[in-house]
Amino acid sequence: MKKIKILLICFMLMPVLSGCWSYHELKDYDIVMGIGVDKAADDKINMTVQIALPDQIKTKSKGGEGGGLKAYWNIELEGETIFGTLRDYSHMSTHKLYFPHCKAVVFSRAYAEAGIRPCFDFLSRDPEPRGTVWMFVARDKIDDVFNAEPKVEKIPAVNLDELVEIQKYNAGTYTANLVKMSRCLLSKTRAPVLPFVELTGDKKDVLSITGGAVFKSDKLIGELDEKETRGLLWVEGEVKSGIVTVDNPLGEGKVDLEISRSSAEIKPEVKDGKVKITVKVRELANIGGQTTSDVLAVPDIMKQLGVIQNAAIKNEIEASVKKAKALKADVFGFGEEVGNKYPKEWKEMEDKWDAVFPHIEVEVIVDSEVYGAGIVPKPASPSQ
Amino acid sequence: MKLEKGMISNSQLTFLVGAYIQGSLFCTSLIYGISYRDNWLATIVSFLLFAIFSAVYLNLMKMMPGSNLIQIDDIVFGPYIGKLVSAAYISFFILHSVANTRYACDFIVGLFLDQTPLMVFAIMLILLCAWAVHSGLEAFARTGFLFSATVFFLIVTLFFLNIGKMEISNFLPVLRVPVMDFVQVNHIIFSIFYSETFLFMMIMPYVSDQKKLKKSFFYGLVIGEATLLLVTITITSTLGISAMTTSNPLIIMAREIDVAKMISRIEFMILGIVMLSVFMKVTVSFYATAMSFAQVLSLRDYRPLVIALSAVLIALIQPMFHNPIVQSECGEKTWPIYASVFEIVLPLITLITAKLRGISGAPCGGGT
Numbered sequence: 189m190k191k192i193k194i195l196l197i198c199f200m201l202m203p204v205l206s207g208c209w210s211y212h213e214l215k216d217y218d219i220v221m222g223i224g225v226d227k228a229a230d231d232k233i234n235m236t237v238q239i240a241l242p243d244q245i246k247t248k249s250k251g252g253e254g255g256g257l258k259a260y261w262n263i264e265l266e267g268e269t270i271f272g273t274l275r276d277y278s279h280m281s282t283h284k285l286y287f288p289h290c291k292a293v294v295f296s297r298a299y300a301e302a303g304i305r306p307c308f309d310f311l312s313r314d315p316e317p318r319g320t321v322w323m324f325v326a327r328d329k330i331d332d333v334f335n336a337e338p339k340v341e342k343i344p345a346v347n348l349d350e351l352v353e354i355q356k357y358n359a360g361t362y363t364a365n366l367v368k369m370s371r372c373l374l375s376k377t378r379a380p381v382l383p384f385v386e387l388t389g390d391k392k393d394v395l396s397i398t399g400g401a402v403f404k405s406d407k408l409i410g411e412l413d414e415k416e417t418r419g420l421l422w423v424e425g426e427v428k429s430g431i432v433t434v435d436n437p438l439g440e441g442k443v444d445l446e447i448s449r450s451s452a453e454i455k456p457e458v459k460d461g462k463v464k465i466t467v468k469v470r471e472l473a474n475i476g477g478q479t480t481s482d483v484l485a486v487p488d489i490m491k492q493l494g495v496i497q498n499a500a501i502k503n504e505i506e507a508s509v510k511k512a513k514a515l516k517a518d519v520f521g522f523g524e525e526v527g528n529k530y531p532k533e534w535k536e537m538e539d540k541w542d543a544v545f546p547h548i549e550v551e552v553i554v555d556s557e558v559y560g561a562g563i564v565p566k567p568a569s570p571s572q
Numbered sequence: 573m574k575l576e577k578g579m580i581s582n583s584q585l586t587f588l589v590g591a592y593i594q595g596s597l598f599c600t601s602l603i604y605g606i607s608y609r610d611n612w613l614a615t616i617v618s619f620l621l622f623a624i625f626s627a628v629y630l631n632l633m634k635m636m637p638g639s640n641l642i643q644i645d646d647i648v649f650g651p652y653i654g655k656l657v658s659a660a661y662i663s664f665f666i667l668h669s670v671a672n673t674r675y676a677c678d679f680i681v682g683l684f685l686d687q688t689p690l691m692v693f694a695i696m697l698i699l700l701c702a703w704a705v706h707s708g709l710e711a712f713a714r715t716g717f718l719f720s721a722t723v724f725f726l727i728v729t730l731f732f733l734n735i736g737k738m739e740i741s742n743f744l745p746v747l748r749v750p751v752m753d754f755v756q757v758n759h760i761i762f763s764i765f766y767s768e769t770f771l772f773m774m775i776m777p778y779v780s781d782q783k784k785l786k787k788s789f790f791y792g793l794v795i796g797e798a799t800l801l802l803v804t805i806t807i808t809s810t811l812g813i814s815a816m817t818t819s820n821p822l823i824i825m826a827r828e829i830d831v832a833k834m835i836s837r838i839e840f841m842i843l844g845i846v847m848l849s850v851f852m853k854v855t856v857s858f859y860a861t862a863m864s865f866a867q868v869l870s871l872r873d874y875r876p877l878v879i880a881l882s883a884v885l886i887a888l889i890q891p892m893f894h895n896p897i898v899q900s901e902c903g904e905k906t907w908p909i910y911a912s913v914f915e916i917v918l919p920l921i922t923l924i925t926a927k928l929r930g931i932s933g934a935p936c937g938g939g940t
Contacts, residue, residue, distance in 0.1 A: 204696065208685070208688075209685060209687060209688035209689075288837075312817075315682075315686065318827050319824060319828045320827075320828065320830050320836070353833075367811065367814055367824075367828055370814040371812050371813055371814045374813045374814060375813070524741075527745075528741070528745045529745070531745055531748045
């Protein structure tokens with residue numbers, strides 16, 4: 189009797205132990221690396237999905253020549269809604285699309301101007317895409333972006349991901365992922381910023397990301413150039429590295445100062461209904477190069493360089509403030525800072541912030557220091 | 573004669589209470605539906621409030637040592653009204669077990685096993701808990717330390733992995749949420765995270781050192797609070813306002829982790845946390861249900877009831893909530909008030925009645 193019981197239990201366990209119900213077999217999926225969204229005629233959208241072809245990635249790295257086959261496949265389709273269109277791909281592709289490895293979402297300019305919220309909604313609602321997806325606005329056609337042949341990476345979308353990663357060495361691009369974007373979209377006053385992606389080079393085949401696309405709520409309204417974008421990054425304290433080029437204090441020529449660290453502090457002040465924002469930026473730089481043969485690694489001159497650098501950084505920040513005010517877009521999140529410190533005044537101001545923002549006073553205080561001068565501080569020229 | 577022949581040590585009670593409170597971690601989505609900034613403060617406030625309020629439970633245990641909740645009802649309210657009160661408690665115990673199982677199953681099925689029918693997972697979980705309950709208090713109390721320590725360790729790991737993404741400004745300004753929101757958040761934490769531990773009145777009589785009961789219980793609360801505080805701090809500082817739109821901030825927070833492109837995609841840790849802690853929570857409430865049923869029916873052993881009860885629980889899981897949205901709506905608005913009746917009002921009435929009737933130290937031997 190007991191044996192029969194045990195046998196029965198074993199049989200009952202069989203269906204449960206045979207494996208997961210919702211198992212994901214790698215061969216049943218097409219791994220999506222990037223999504224492109226463009227506007228089509230009649231209020232429709234045109235989507236491009238970039239799928240990785242793992243076989244090609246492998247042969248390329250092994251053989252060296254690789255037979256010239258692309259390691260990705262772009263499929264395009266038109267539809268009315270994001271998810272609806274994406275699922276229509278199952279008519280063309282033999283596998284189900286799989287989003288967790290998606291690295292980049294690229295909006296076309298036209299789509300961004302019409303509002304990115306529908307696409308954002310899909311990306312954040314669906315359990316598959318991750319919060320670490322990067323978003324871009326394309327200056328060129330989405331097709332060209334996704335068909336660019338990156339030289340080091342094999343897949344354009346992966347290349348975009350790497351480009352974002354590498355920005356920390358040369359701050360000049362504003363980057364935002366899903367979570368950062370969602371915080372901006374939830375805020376009443378803050379204007380989100382995304383990077384632009386464009387094709388550069390003689391043959392227009394090198395992917396690069398530059399500047400910042402300024403959004404109002406979810407609609408693209410303007411752009412920041414590289415200098416203005418760095419101004420924004422200074423205010424956020426997000427400048428990790430980069431080069432500030434200043435004039436030589438001793439005469440002709442230029443000096444490159446390599447930023448080694450920076451931090452920022454925003455202090456809002458509300459007096460008689462007037463808003464004043466004080467932005468304090470602290471920065472530390474090293475002399476990274478010079479075009480003249482003057483000896484700059486002298487304490488006094490390094491101090492002078494610091495003062496010149498202050499002005500250069502201030503100039504960048506003020507340029508971005510000016511642009512933001514012109515666009516009436518609070519890209520810095522000044523509104524939130526005011527709200528944090530003056531909740532009562534903020535309640536009245538919040539709804540008319542668009543009108544208030546262009547008239548707020550922004551004081552920029554930069555405190556920078558030139559610290560080091562490299563391992564060979566003096567230029568290779570006969571001493572004077 | 574006693575229903576439960578086993579005895580657990582005081583430290584086992586501590587870790588059991590800790591693991592039980594950790595079992596509510598996946599309910600953090602409820603409080604993040606209302607506000608995000610001051611949730612960490614709310615956990616501290618609720619913790620302190622409950623630390624004071626738990627004196628009601630502990631006093632009852634002290635007045636009638638060796639009697640569990642159902643026996644206390646009989647002593648305080650007499651055999652007839654007492655039975656009615658006990659029946660009310662049992663109805664709550666059952667719904668409580670079902671609601672927790674359903675919520676946890678929806679959490680896991682919705683995020684990880686999206687093709688799996690809810691019931692498949694729920695049946696497996698309930699049967700697992702039934703097995704644990706059938707093995708007895710001593711058996712599953714031993715897992716308390718292991719599970720609560722594992723969960724705490726995983727939460728600490730998540731905290732450190734997120735440190736690079738934390739922003740202090742997400743906490744500012746402190747205490748500027750609308751008062752009613754803060755009260756509601758506190759009420760949810762108080763009733764769902766902390767005062768559900770009143771189920772331990774079915775377990776406390778079987779703790780070896782009754783004198784140190786207060787201390788052991790309090791330490792258990794501290795374990796729960798430490799975990800909860802860490803979780804709320806991590807979620808608020810990493811996600812900020814976007815935590816309010818997500819259905820599960822816990823999982824979104826874990827998905828955000830990407831340390832040097834090496835340590836990423838570690839949301840399975842959340843799965844581990846939820847599985848371990850929910851197992852403890854459902855097991856304890858299942859045990860309390862079975863025990864109180866046996867006590868009311870004056871049975872000699874609660875074990876024969878386990879299979880029948882699991883059938884009841886399984887049957888109730890599907891009709892309990894219509895869909896996940898209804899569920900979180902209920903968790904935010906209805907459940908805390910409903911639960912407060914059993915967790916706050918009834919024990920308070922019991923204590924007052926007991927004081928008025930001058931019941932003290934009456935040892936209660938057998939069934940009723």
